[in-house]
Amino acid sequence: MKILIPTKLDKAAAASLRAAGYDVVQDDATPIDALVAANPDASGLIVRSEKVTPAIIDALPGLKCVIRAGAGYDNIDYVYARTKGVDVMNTPGANSNAVAEEVIAMILAAYRYVIPADVTTRAGEWNKKKYMGRELTRKTVGILGLGNIGRLLVKRLQGFECTVLGYDHFLSKQRALNIGATPATIDEIFSTADIISLHVPGGPATKGMIDDRLIGMMKDGAMLVNCSRYGVVDEDAIRRARAAGKNIIYCTDVHPKDTAAQQPSADVADVMLPHLGANTKEANKLAAMRAASQMEAYFTSNDTSCVINAEKPTNLNPTHLQLAAMLGKVCYQAGGCKPIRKIECTFYNNLRSYRKWFTPWILQGAVPGAEQGLMPAAAEASLREHGIVFKAREPMDDKLYDDALTLDLFMEEDGEQKVTSVRGVVIDGEPVVSRINNFDHLYATLSGNTLVLRYSDRPGVIATISQIISQADINIENMVAPRDPVSGDSLAVIKTDKPIDEDRLELISKAIAAKQAFALTL
Numbered sequence: 378m379k380i381l382i383p384t385k386l387d388k389a390a391a392a393s394l395r396a397a398g399y400d401v402v403q404d405d406a407t408p409i410d411a412l413v414a415a416n417p418d419a420s421g422l423i424v425r426s427e428k429v430t431p432a433i434i435d436a437l438p439g440l441k442c443v444i445r446a447g448a449g450y451d452n453i454d455y456v457y458a459r460t461k462g463v464d465v466m467n468t469p470g471a472n473s474n475a476v477a478e479e480v481i482a483m484i485l486a487a488y489r490y491v492i493p494a495d496v497t498t499r500a501g502e503w504n505k506k507k508y509m510g511r512e513l514t515r516k517t518v519g520i521l522g523l524g525n526i527g528r529l530l531v532k533r534l535q536g537f538e539c540t541v542l543g544y545d546h547f548l549s550k551q552r553a554l555n556i557g558a559t560p561a562t563i564d565e566i567f568s569t570a571d572i573i574s575l576h577v578p579g580g581p582a583t584k585g586m587i588d589d590r591l592i593g594m595m596k597d598g599a600m601l602v603n604c605s606r607y608g609v610v611d612e613d614a615i616r617r618a619r620a621a622g623k624n625i626i627y628c629t630d631v632h633p634k635d636t637a638a639q640q641p642s643a644d645v646a647d648v649m650l651p652h653l654g655a656n657t658k659e660a661n662k663l664a665a666m667r668a669a670s671q672m673e674a675y676f677t678s679n680d681t682s683c684v685i686n687a688e689k690p691t692n693l694n695p696t697h698l699q700l701a702a703m704l705g706k707v708c709y710q711a712g713g714c715k716p717i718r719k720i721e722c723t724f725y726n727n728l729r730s731y732r733k734w735f736t737p738w739i740l741q742g743a744v745p746g747a748e749q750g751l752m753p754a755a756a757e758a759s760l761r762e763h764g765i766v767f768k769a770r771e772p773m774d775d776k777l778y779d780d781a782l783t784l785d786l787f788m789e790e791d792g793e794q795k796v797t798s799v800r801g802v803v804i805d806g807e808p809v810v811s812r813i814n815n816f817d818h819l820y821a822t823l824s825g826n827t828l829v830l831r832y833s834d835r836p837g838v839i840a841t842i843s844q845i846i847s848q849a850d851i852n853i854e855n856m857v858a859p860r861d862p863v864s865g866d867s868l869a870v871i872k873t874d875k876p877i878d879e880d881r882l883e884l885i886s887k888a889i890a891a892k893q894a895f896a897l898t899l
Contacts, residue, residue, distance in 0.1 A: 380421040380672060381437075383409040386446055387658070390423060390665035397673050413437055421676070423668045426635070429453040434461055442675050446664040447472060447655065455686040466671055466683040469748075470525050471664035472655035477529035479654050480574050480602055483628040484513055487600060487648045513537045519566030522576035522605065523548055523556055524762070530574060531557045542566050546716050546745075548764045567594040572602065578746030579606030589614040592625065600626035604654050607631040612645050619645075630654050687752050693731045697780065698738045700808035703823040703899050704784045704801045705742025710895040711813055711829070712797035715788035717743065719766040723783040732769045735782070736760070739767075743786060781811070815861045816868040822855070823899050826873045830885065831893040834860050834867040838889050842869065845885050851875045866892065 380394055382403035391401045402419070404412055409427045413419070413436045422429065422443045429443055431454055440463050443453055448469040455465040486492055490508040497504050514537050520527045523545040531541050535557060542565065543558025550560040566573060573595070577583050587601070587610040595601070595618075603610050607629075615627055628648040632640045635652050642649055655664075674680035681687065701722075709717070720743060724732050737756035741749045744763060751759060760767045781802040787794045800812040801823070808823040821827070828846075832838055839858060846853060851873050858869040877885075877896040886894040 378421070378676060379416060379419045380423065381412060381416055381419040382423045383407070383412045384423070384425040384427055384446075386423065386425060386668075387662040387665035389662050390446070390669040393666065393669040394672065397677075399673075409433060410436070421672050423665075423672065424452070425664075426452055429458070431457045434458055434463060442466065442672060444468070444668045444672055446661075446668040450685060459686045464675070464681060464684045465686045466668075466675075467685060468664050468667040468671070468683075471667055472660045473525035474529050475657040475660035476526045476576075476604055476654035477533055478657075479630065479650070480530055480604055481513075481533050483602055483604075483630070483648050483650070484572055484600065487626050487628050488513060492648065513539070513572075515539065516571040517542065517569060519544070519561065519570035519573045520558060520576065521545075521563065521566065521573070522578075523553060523558060524576060526604075527574075527576040528556050530576070542570060548716075552764050563591065564594065567591045569596075570599065571596065572600045574602040575605040575609055577605050577609060579608060582745045584608045585611045587611060587614070589617060592618050593623075595623070595625060597624050598626070600628065603627075603629045603631055605631065607633050612642060615645050682752060682754050684752050685755075690731060690734065693734060694780075694803060696803050696806060696808055697728060697731075697782075698735065700801045700803055700823065701735045701738040701782060701784070702742030703808050704782070704799050704810065705739050705744075705786075706897060706899065707810055707813065707823070707829075708784050708786045708797050708799045709743050709745070710897060711799065711893070712786050712788045712795070713790065713893075714745075715790050715795075717763070717765050717786055718789050718794055719768070719787035720760070721768045721770055721785040721787070723770045723772050725772050725779065725781045725783075727780050728782055729772075736767065739784065743784070783812075810870070813868060813870075815863065816859050818859060819857050819868075819870055821857050821870040822872065824872075825854070825899065826876045827897045827899060828869075828871040828873060828877050828882070828885075829893070829895050829897075830869045830871070830889065830891050831866055832869075832889045832891045834865055838867070839869065841888050842871070842885055845881065845888060846871075846873065846877070849875075849877075849881055851877070851881075 379400040382391055385405040391403045394401045402416055413433055417437060418439055419437050420439050420441050423446055425446050434440060434457060443463060443465045445453060445467040448467060450467045453465050458465050489510040494508045517540045518534055519542040520530055521544050523543050534541055541558045542561040543553045544561055544563050544566055553560045592614045615625055618625055626647050627645055629642050629646050630650045630652055671683050733753040736753045737751045740747050740756045740760055748759060781800060783800040785796050785798045787796050798814055799810055801810045810819055810821050810823055812819060853871055854874055855872040858867050860867045876898050882894055882896050
């Protein structure tokens with residue numbers, strides 16, 4: 378059986394696979410398409426950043442497994458791979474220590490002017506007075522995101538006797554303390570820390586997260602380190618703060634594209650590296666060995682526990698999986714986007730037989746920034762990593778909801794857990810939310826642009842909402858507004874032809890004195 382490795386991966390992977398009896402071709406000098414064309418009989422493929430396109434997959438008719446030696450897998454067309462019966466895996470966590478150490482290196486380089494001091498000393502200058510540095514020891518360090526990298530960074534900082542403040546939306550306070558970080562809010566970190574290190578996911582939820590307000594809260598001379606994703610930091614906000622006289626140190630290792638170019642951070646970064654976080658021999662070897670062991674286990678014992686594009690059971694309607702993700706998003710918003718401590722889900726009728734397949738979809742719907750495309754076992758592990766208890770409940774005998782599911786999120790607010798509950802079903806091939814908390818019989822389609830408003834029931838509210846929406850040239854496509862007789866509140870679920878932006882949402886909320894308001898595009 379032949380395995381192709383068209384990348385500069387530690388040779389330990391090839392050596393391990395050859396020792397197990399595989400025919401391994403490793404060649405990082407030949408372009409991947411040419412190497413594939415020369416080896417059309419390959420059954421396995423291990424890559425790093427090389428793009429695995431439909432053309433590459435089609436050129437290997439006997440291909441069974443592709444492994445990305447690293448965490449991300451956007452370079453692999455895993456959806457197309459599934460249509461061809463090709464399993465795709467990754468090796469998450471292999472690079473975490475390398476990134477944590479890189480953060481330490483960048484902090485020390487910036488504090489001690491390592492880069493400019495080296496350049497000027499080589500040029501014959503002697504600038505001891507100019508490069509008066511600072512010590513990392515006993516500084517207050519704030520970490521946003523206590524995942525694998527954030528936790529390792531906490532450990533590395535302990536040798537410097539630092540006070541570590543930690544923020545993670547999904548970790549309980551006690552768990553953060555157990556890791557070695559004092560729980561703090563984002564505002565507390567930005568207003569008190571000497572150094573702030575970012576380890577949050579990318580995407581719309583965190584784009585521009587570090588804005589003028591937060592940067593304005595930073596102490597004069599404080600440092601911001603971004604080894605998470607490009608776009609999390611609004612770098613123009615740093616420029617504006619500096620123009621106003623604020624002294625901020627900025628270190629970054631992330632850019633719009635990993636390619637040779639004039640990077641937009643060049644004028645604002647004190648230390649700027651070409652995405653070297655995972656670029657260590659040790660991380661490379663660890664990722665290589667994990668890829669090799671996963672490949673061998675896949676072919677020798679049919680181990681698919683790390684597959685990220687697993688095919689669902691043939692009798693499970695994929696719309697029900699989409700329903701689970703959409704209900705997760707609605708429930709999270711309806712609960713006020715608070716830290717999740719527990720998720721409970723009840724599966725009715727035929728869905729009971731497929732409970733485990735829903736876990737990845739519930740994860741990616743309810744937990745912002747969660748990894749997508751995981752196998753059930755990996756999704757359960759991810760929930761535990763986030764400090765979330767997950768439970769699949771048995772339905773009560775007297776409740777018959779056809780092929781429906783109920784999702785309850787237990788969120789932490791002011792030290793207490795409060796539950797938000799939604800139920801959904803598939804009707805005419807469309808995912809539908811039938812209940813949000815006490816508001817039953819909604820039957821609102823979960824697709825497109827959805828506006829949800831809770832308010833004290835009284836005449837004229839719907840007219841006010843409609844008028845404000847129409848002023849933005851937005852059309853209402855559908856609306857339901859049931860009333861809860863106990864509280865006297867109504868819940869309007871409105872589908873529109875265009876998204877409702879934050880300014881319009883705030884305007885509507887104030888106009889009707891909404892008790893709750895949120896907008897989603899599903």
